[in-house]
Amino acid sequence: MSEVKALSGKAIAVMGDDIDTDRIIPARYLRCVTFDGLGEHAFADDRIQSNGEHPFDNPDRQGASILVTNNNFGCGSSREHAPQALSKWGIKAVIGQSFAEIFFGNCVAIGVPCVIASPEEVKQLQALIDENPQTEITVDLSNMEVTSENFSIPVQMNEGSRQMFLNGTWDNCGQLVNNAESVKVTATKLPYVNWQTA
């Protein structure tokens, strides 16, 4: 599994607070048994409503890989299809004022870091990429900053998740499985494991 230290690319801003995962990927696109092909349906309903004016339809933003958002991005449903759809569209990192908890965890699990910046600095960043769509932005997890030419803002992420990206342990399934013996010991200490099996 790969280490994630810094990610660079063109940026794309999707403005607004409380953008829920139903908006990121409407439920009808969850009728699938793989995550393939979800990218083209990212923000499907918002895009229909904005008649081609949605950032994800903007020709200048095609190929962008850094998503800039506002407050409580990814709230609502726990569907991993949401970060998967963004990732398959091409998003590699997300910058925002705050993130919903399950969404944040789902992003970690697929290697997409979400970093938090202050409202003022998110605004500055949105203005910057609005003026210069081709500007390359870097999300740097080693130094916890987002930078561009002549631009730099500090960002935050909880230290545990940050270490998982830096060490390349963001997919920790293997780690969990390796502790199977300790897991069994914990299970034997739980009263209900003895009296109840499904």
Added chain:
Amino acid sequence: MSKGTLFDKVWDLHTVGTLPSGQTQLFIGLHLIHEVTSPQAFAMLRERNLKVLFADRTVATVDHIVPTENQARPFADALAEEMMQALEKNTQDYGIRFYNVGSGNQGIVHVIAPEQGLTQPGMTIACGDSHTSTHGAFGAIAFGIGTSQVRDVLASQTLALAKLKVRKIEINGELPHGVFAKDVILHIIRQLGVKGGVGYAYEFAGTTFEAMNMEERMTVCNMSIEGGARCGYINPDETTFNYLKDRDFAPQGEAWDKAVSWWSSIHSDTDAEYDDVVKFDAADIEPTVTWGITPGQGLGISETVPVAENLAESDRAIAQEAYKYMQLTPGQPIKGTKIDVCFIGSCTNGRISDLREAAKVAQGHHVASGVKAFVVPGSERVKQAAEAEGLNKIFEQAGFEWREPGCSMCLAMNPDKLEGDQMSASSSNRNFKGRQGSSTGRTLLMSPAMVVAAAVKGQVSDVRELF
């Protein structure tokens, strides 16, 4: 940091160890899976050549995609049929108990686990569905997870998690006539906001919750996530034990007495410490309706749609977005808003007591002309119980359609959908843009009794005027 709460006790008991990242490896006592968020998890297991570590601690059902009219196989929707077959194969290949359509035990995952006694106090429960917080009603620590984490639970029966803070939400007093558990949680979310709970587990405490039956408690805990809290719980008490007694998976005989004693011991201590405490008064809660595009945009039935200038600055932009999407004008009363579709059901309000309350209001009335109204029981058992009591007849005589169990139009993954910009009065949990199957469809959340009132009047109405 919290100390001595049920959350702390259950967390500590289920801790396997601390991972290099500093996160806790937490044992999951009950894992529930369904057709939408599990197929990719099984694919990952196969890719990595992993086994299911505790197959008997996972239970599967099918709920999101099942049609509520014609359930004949193969389903008319080929994609839904494919998901169904994937779950049938995966549960068979890995030896996982599966409650299929027609088994008598199928239903919405958060309805069937409690009704069978699978959900018990002191457990950790995970499911690839954000409304897993429902199970906290029993004093379990239950939360929604993504598909990669479904894989982790299948492979290791554990999750890597950071411990949450605990906020006690205390409400005391008797609920006024016509005010239900749904109104209580809509009121809480309205007051604390849709992101107020991020980073917290909510402990619901006080005499108002103590007086609630288990199904009302489930309604409250169900919507914790709509307030940003990944899990919510209520300490177990006699009401909890009485509900569980003699259910399919409840401990029997001597084991029952031991269980009650253990369940009592995990109750939050009287001197427990919380990261935050907030208090509300039951008497202040009105029948509540959402007017906007987040569950936090709620109103008492006698109130008017807020004027943006009167809201906190952080709530104004989303209010502007909501006026436009909902086609509502600031200052207009919410009462009297015309309704096209009425939906009763979901993991929030699809249980037998919800249907009883709704039927009580529906009896002797009829759905207004031009309104489509339907009732979707939460499970096959709920449907059977409702029919045994004759509730289906009351609904049908009142002009409601009586359907087969499933998630239905809560999220419209099956054929039940809004069309165009129809306005729906819904007993479900989310009023997000596009949530009920049309990209311009509009949703007003309310209690099942209030949905019936809206259906009968053809507009948002005060249920207290009907019964």
